[in-house]
Structures are given as structure tokens and as C-alpha cells.
Amino acid sequence: MRDVAVVGIGMNKWGEIWTKSFRDLFVEAALMAIDDAGVDTLDSMTIGCMTGGLFVGQEHLASMMADYLGIKNLPASRVESACASGGLAFRTAYIEVASGMSDIVLAGGVEKMTDVSGDGATYALATAADQEYEVFHGATFPGLYALMAVAHMEKYGTTRDMLSSVAVKNHHNGSMNPNAQYPFKISIEEVNNSVMVASPLRILDCSPITDGAAAVILTTVDIARKLGKPIIKIIGSGHATDTIALHSRKDLTTLDATRMAAKRAFDMAGKTIKDIDFAEVHDCFTIAEIIVSESLGVFAPGKGGVAAQKGETGLEGSFPINTSGGLKSKGHPVGATGIGQAVEVVKQLRGEAENGRQLKNNPKTALMQNMGGSGGSTLVHILEVA
């Protein structure tokens, strides 16, 4: 396998983007990544998108996005793994370059979620759960993560304030991210008193409905050197699945696909969690960030909430998580989220994060974790400054 680096990143402002179409959102981010890399063409493209069909009635993204990107006959594909579609696109592009099949590949992600009503979005997102044995009974995504939250609170004593501290920290970080959907700070009291969605999760525990796209350019380390870009090398890629239904899992307080994907990425990289300087993780709900931090091995089982409350995951903490603002503040255009994580990781590793959220002490090694559904699929990647 060849060594692969990320040489270009592109991401537009995320939010309720009524003025831009599905195709323009994607092409805008893709062009930013192409310009950033300084490449004049692509060998291939892979796009993460959860459900263009349900959100805007548009499938066949390979054709549409290659067409509007203006590269005739470009080999392109769309991959889907619910909210982990972006992470899967990243891995697919990585494998394609590492294998020698292609030299310059764009990995992108896109979702246009606000052209449907809130109810339409709830329906579309729920397709990531078990339709006949979860959704049939009235379960929603906040509901599924609420079931994990209650189990975690019962088993480990995780508290309301611990959940809230995750949202407060991510909004603090996101307030410094010009691309974030909700770039403002919130307080513990505001989270604690926000509207209940699915107990114990309140609206400010939940990531929003978002329009957005992101793209990165992957190539060999040799080509990256010729382009004169900082070499951000992909040293580990891990992928795992778990049961589609939450109730089929032996333990409701851990995320086994995250644990296994991380193990595979660490084994490939020859690293452990102690070698990682910071991480972007899938905080679709506050409880998710807590459980993910435990399943990755950053904190012991049951200690993720306490650590978040103590500030261990803040910008100045022992293990910063979601310097971008995470899904919570930056937004969660589901298929784009995994690529959005890569954009932040590369910015931090290049020392280019805006507005004072750049980590001190020149971080060298980063991890990103992107999961689908209630954790039924997970991608973990480890990137390092070469």
C-alpha cells in the first residue's frame, strides 16, 4: 500500500442555506478543496450522502456532482452508511489511492436537509434505525440516544450537568468557527432549561438539521511533496459495524463499533490513544460524545461525563475533543459530517484553525470518529503531520 496524504480541504458555511441548491453546495466545497490542493484535475471522486432521495428527491449523485464539477467522464461514486457516509467516503478514497488504483481522489460529503419539514427530516433520519423493530414503535433518533443516556446515568451516575457541559464546550469552540451553523456560546442553565425532546435529552443536547458540504483531496505522499503542501498523512483507517437495533446489543452504555474501528485504526497506525493529541468525534447528541470518549479509550468506562465536566476535553484540556464545535455547534449535514471532521483535523494539524481555537503546542497526531445511526457503523481515522 502507498502512503496517502490529505493535500486539500474545502468547506462552506453550514446552516439553513436556502439560497444554495444541493448541487451548488457540493460543488462549492469541492472547488475549494481542489483549489486548496493546487491540483488541476481528479482521477476519481467518492461522495458521502445519507439520503439525497428523501431530502431532495435526488439520487444518482455520482453523475450529477461530476457533471456540475465540470470534469467530463470522471469516475465517481456515492457511498452511504447513514451519518457515517462522509467517513466512509474518506476511507473509500483512501483505499483507492493507497491501492495504486488512482493518484488524486476527491472525498466529499453533502446533505441538503432543510428543503423538507422537521417531520420529513425526522422520517429521513429514522431510516438509519431498524424500521420494523424500533421506528415502528415510535422511536426517534433523540429517543434512541436518550435510551443510551438513561442506561449510562443509571449505571455510572452520569448527570444532567455532565451532558450539558458537552454542549457548552462545543458551542464555545464553535463560536470561533466561521463555518459553524450556530457560532454562539450557551450556558449550562440554558441547556438544562431547554425544551425536552426525548427525556433526558433536551433540544440543546441535540445536533441540528443542517445544509452543508465538505471535501478533501487525497493523494500519495510523493505527489503531495511535489504540490508543496503540508503533508498530513493518513496513518490509520478503521471501520466496523454493530447491530442495527440498539436493543440487540449486550451493553447499552458502550459503542462496540467505535471500539473496534478504533482498535483497527490504532493497530494499523502502530499507535495507542495516548499518542493522540486531539479528536473530532460524532457528538450527534451530548451523550454520544461521552460514550464515544469512553469507547475510544480516552477515558475509562463511566468516566467520560466527569471528564467533560472537569474541562478535560476543552481546548486547554488534557484531550481536546471537537475543537470545531462538533456536530452540536458546527452543524450535522449527515453525509458531510465525516468530511467536515477531516477539514477541522487538517486545519489543526496545519496550524490554521481560525479565531483562537487553534490548539497550542503544535498538535501532531489526531483522530476522527464518525458513526451511523445509533452506532451501527463507525469509521475511525488517524492523521499525522509527516
Next chain:
Amino acid sequence: MFPSRIWREKAQRYRLEAGKCTTCGYIAFPPRLICPECGAREFETITLPDTGKILTYTVIRVAPSQFTDEAPYAVGIAELTNGVKLMAQIADCEVEKIKVGMEVVIEFRRVQTHGSHGVLSYGYKFVPKWY
């Protein structure tokens, strides 16, 4: 919603039929074609017990359209007396009184009404044992 989709699940929703692996004893609900524990492909049909206890629950206040009239409603995961876990609504109780560890009985209920044609879907719900 085509009736065939509802009809296909009737053995599980109406009769709680599960598949028990004849090699290792794993119980699959719904039934599966291959055992995720041992890889065997032979199952015998069994009926799940109708009692268990709540492992976790949530009260849903922002509901999908076919459930908005019922919100707030509780959804929980129960572990049955034979160890099988499944998800269902927790009915016939004040949602504030639901607790982890609470004993429940599975009862046959109407679960939802599909779309403007109003096809009724029946299935199981958890009901607190003390009621």
C-alpha cells in the same frame, strides 16, 4: 404503507414468535437465517415469554407524524425472563412513574395508524405489572 409489509411481521407482532438456535440456544427476535453467535442455520420456532423488566426508557415529546397525537409517550427496552431484549412503547401508566428495573407484561395493542388510508398496525407494548 403496503399491507404486505405489515402482514410479513405478523408472527412477531401478534404472536411474539422467535427463532431459537438448535446448536447454541441463541434466541433471535425477529428470527434470522443464520445465528450471529455460532453461525448455525437451524432454528426452532419458540414463543417469547410475556414478562420482563425495563432496562432503559425515554419519554418522547417530539414525535413522528403518526405518533404526534400520543405524545408524550414512553419507549423502552425490556429484558424478558429468558434474556431476550426488545423495544416497545410503555403503555397504561403515567410516564413520570416509569423506572429502570420496573416489571412489565407484554400486551397486544394498536401501535400506529398509517397515512391517510388509516391502515391500523397492531403489535406489542409493555404494560407495568402493577396495573
